[in-house]
């Protein structure tokens with residue numbers, strides 16, 4: 001039986017991705033070679049790459065003047081590549097938790113970081129209404145905080161280049177790409193298996209704002225754009241799987257449909273948390289993530305947390321243990337999660353509460 005998977009990434013993926021990728025690993029397009037045997041420079045693989053890039057542009061309504069890349073190294077390598085390429089002297093970072101803190105650490109290697117942060121309340125809210133200095137090279141935000149459980153649903157209007165780490169809410173809502181100089185993330189949540197990084201970068205930004213320092217070839221965005229993500233051997237399996245996700249998202253009604261599903265799933269779970277006498281959400285209501293639903297047990301029930309994880313496991317709900325830095329629970333409800341998955345978890349919460357409260 002397929003479990004109700006609430007893992008934070010790697011995470012639940014669509015059935016069509018699993019089935020079609022498995023078949024392509026056995027044989028691609030009836031050509032007598034596996035997807036992972038065929039040359040990445042063959043016409044069969046080039047067709048996969050081209051369709052994946054086109055689908056990204058279509059599904060996310062990416063305007064003219066942007067390039068789409070699929071590279072290795074994870075979002076974590078982007079934390080380093082961004083300042084390496086684009087930080088001349090100063091950048092602005094919105095610090096909303098573990099991942100943005102890691103991005104800031106890399107940026108500090110190359111210049112001054114001006115920071116606004118929600119650390120004062122343990123990252124349980126998303127900062128708003130701050131001033132951005134005019135002389136920064138770029139602004140960096142993390143749209144969804146996978147560990148802290150906060151999310152911003154806004155595409156900011158700023159008059160400096162805007163960069164967003166969308167690792168964990170990519171494709172879960174329509175995004176006005178024209179407001180961004182760059183959007184990036186690790187694929188292993190809403191887009192596909194772990195091992196590929198997606199990058200959407202504005203050609204104008206790439207061409208004009210490059211820091212004055214020697215940059216190794218593999219770390220230059222310009223080279224990857226010129227070579228169509230094939231400067232070196234790209235993650236071929238992952239790109240195929242990403243294509244399957246994009247085909248699936250399109251067939252389901254696109255990002256608008258994904259947003260509705262995300263709201264329905266999150267409302268169902270947050271309502272159950274808010275109505276419960278045993279569970280509670282520590283997150284500021286308007287900033288609650290639709291993708292990573294963080295909740296805890298009320299003080300008097302804290303000793304029962306491990307018991308609840310075991311109980312949920314018996315109901316086939318897996319992956320709900322909170323991140324070690326936060327504790328409690330985290331149910332990650334990405335695009336491929338269904339209402340039925342969330343209903344199973346809500347039922348487990350209700351039954352556990354009835355038995356133990």
Ligand code: PMP
Nearest residue numbers: 074075076099146165167168186
């Ligand atoms: N940013 C965010 C928001 C993440 O959730 C993660 C991983 N969970 C990362 C960056 C790091 O991604 P990677 O493991 O692909 O380097």
